[in-house]
Amino acid sequence: MQCRRYKYLCIAAKKGKPFSLFFFISNAMIRSISLKNWRSHEHSTFEFSPGVNLLTGIMGSGKSSVMEAMCFALFGTFPQSSRGRVKLEELSGGRGETQVALAFDAGEEMYEVERRIEKGAEANLRKGKMLVCTGAKKVNDSIKRVLEVDYEAFVRAIYSEQNQIDRLLSLEPGRRKAEIDELLGLDKFEAARASATG
Known part of the structure; x- marks a missing residue:
């Protein structure tokens, strides 16, 4: 797997087609992520530079896993886990403790x-060399304050799971607009406007 640098987002791609996107928040920049026993990654570290970073590699090399790990590092979950498709305890594949550092x-x-993750979940957040907090809830709350975005908004508007881009691009223009409005939460504003004027 390779990481190429471009502008403003991280993309996992196969055969030149993007299949996972990770748009990062305007006031933040991911510098690196290290994975230990995270799915297919026994020990992997990726460093990123300002701009777009492209992850490429053969099928099964772990491109989507890196994206999921970014989401997990920031929010303690990721879409497949929060929907019950993946149990956090199973991520290591029986290799022991799972660790993600971002x-x-x-x-x-x-x-x-x-x-x-081993028998339970642990989390800590540092600002520079200073420990800010420990524990999943405190870390989640602190990251939400720092990034000014919560998990729900993040997965709706910033992170796109594997194959969601192809599906979205294949929709009729009207349906695509409706889905994008729903992803960004704009459909609620439209409904409120319609109620107010109706």
């Missing part, structure tokens, strides 16, 4: 979030 800049500060 470094990111937000504003002028550098943060590192680390999450571990």
Whole structure:
């Protein structure tokens, strides 16, 4: 698997077609992610630079797993896990403790979030060298404050799962607009406007 640098987002691609997107928040920049026993990654580290970073590799090399790990590092879950398709305890494939560490800049500060899964889940967040907090809920709340986005908004508007882009692009224009409006939560504003004027 290779990581190529482009502008403003991270894309996992196969045969030149994007299948997972990770648009990052405007006030933040992912610097690196390290994975230990995360799906197919026994020990992997990826470093990112400003701009778009492209992950390429053969099928099954773990491109989507890197995207899921980014989401997990930030929010303690990812779409397949939150829907019950994947149990966190099974991510290591029986290899022991799973660990994900993600470094990111937000504003002028550098943060590192680390999450571990073995018999339970542990999390900690550092700002520079200073420990900000420990525990999944406190880390989740702190990251939400720092990034100014919660998990629900993140998965609706920032992170696109594997194969969702192809599905979205294949829709009729009207249906595509409706789905994008729903993803961004704009459909609620339209419904409120219609109620107010109706």
